Amino acid sequence: MLMKEYRICMPLTVDEYKIGQLYMISKHSCEQSGGGEGVEVVKNEASVHPQHGPGQLTEKRIYLSSKLPSWAKAFVPRFFYVTEKAWNFYPYTITEYEVSFLPKFNIRIETKFENNNGDNDNVFGDMPTPADSVSFLDILSDPIPVKHYKESEDLSIWQSNKTGRGPLEKGWRNEQQPVMCSYKRVHCSFEVYGFQTKTEEFIHRNIRDILLVGHRQAVAWIDEWHGLSLDDVREYERAMQERTNSKVKSNQSSTGPQVASRPVFTRSVSVTDELSLKKMGVTPVATSDTPACSVPQIPIRLNSTPE
Numbered sequence: 001m002l003m004k005e006y007r008i009c010m011p012l013t014v015d016e017y018k019i020g021q022l023y024m025i026s027k028h029s030c031e032q033s034g035g036g037e038g039v040e041v042v043k044n045e046a047s048v049h050p051q052h053g054p055g056q057l058t059e060k061r062i063y064l065s066s067k068l069p070s071w072a073k074a075f076v077p078r079f080f081y082v083t084e085k086a087w088n089f090y091p092y093t094i095t096e097y098e099v100s101f102l103p104k105f106n107i108r109i110e111t112k113f114e115n116n117n118g119d120n121d122n123v124f125g126d127m128p129t130p131a132d133s134v135s136f137l138d139i140l141s142d143p144i145p146v147k148h149y150k151e152s153e154d155l156s157i158w159q160s161n162k163t164g165r166g167p168l169e170k171g172w173r174n175e176q177q178p179v180m181c182s183y184k185r186v187h188c189s190f191e192v193y194g195f196q197t198k199t200e201e202f203i204h205r206n207i208r209d210i211l212l213v214g215h216r217q218a219v220a221w222i223d224e225w226h227g228l229s230l231d232d233v234r235e236y237e238r239a240m241q242e243r244t245n246s247k248v249k250s251n252q253s254s255t256g257p258q259v260a261s262r263p264v265f266t267r268s269v270s271v272t273d274e275l276s277l278k279k280m281g282v283t284p285v286a287t288s289d290t291p292a293c294s295v296p297q298i299p300i301r302l303n304s305t306p307e
Contacts, residue, residue: 055089
């Protein structure tokens with residue numbers, strides 16, 4: 001099992017990101033779904049954890065049918081889906097991914113959010129992560145795959161109209177206020193002889209890209225979600241859920257028996273959902289960045305006071 005801890009800072013507060021994270025995940029799911037591939041929300045309900053108290057449980061099916069790494073195609077069925085289960089006890093979350101036809105494959109991500117610049121070396125309270133297993137990711141300067149770059153999400157030129165924040169500059173993590181850190185402890189296991197090391201390293205490389213892109217977007221999209229209440233963003237989440245499920249199922253209905261014969265498989269993880277797809281090393285089906293995914297169909301408070 002390969003374990004790493006990622007630390008990703010953002011110019012937000014933990015309270016703000018409670019809304020921003022929910023918005024980002026919903027928008028990602030909508031944008032990355034279509035043509036029978038993407039993210040289908042199966043369950044989204046209140047849950048109580050014996051240790052962490054009340055929270056939200058979500059279960060999603062992430063359909064994948066193409067563009068796997070060439071070395072993986074030999075043992076992966078053409079049509080399958082992964083199940084993601086996430087328990088959100090904000091500011092602590094747990095996400096797990098499993099694939100039923102790969103019983104020895106598992107990803108588990110624990111996340112803790114704190115209002116600091118990533119200087120807590122024992123954020124999970126059990127034991128400090130060894131220094132050589134800690135990776136700081138900089139949403140401003142760390143490279144991302146060219147295909148994910150959008151000028152509107154470039155934080156070196158981004159500026160928020162609502163909050164007055166941005167653009168970010170070199171050294172921002174130690175100078176920016178507010179600042180928060182997303183601590184993610186990622187356990188990746190694929191206990192198959194001859195594939196273990198290669199697969200675990202491959203997954204962690206993709207997780208790095210996923211985390212960078214997702215957290216960049218959460219910041220860049222701040223004017224879309226800042227000022228929403230929890231009820232507002234839950235309503236947006238519900239509307240996006242319906243739209244996303246419809247996009248995934250529309251092509252499945254037209255393909256008939258082919259989709260019906262898909263084997264039932266599962267997996268899980270925690271952070272955004274283009275993110276979740278790429279965690280498996282899969283390039284999602286290209287979809288247009290439609291206004292329907294990015295504009296909430298709910299009241300937005302446009303008079304948020306800049307901080």
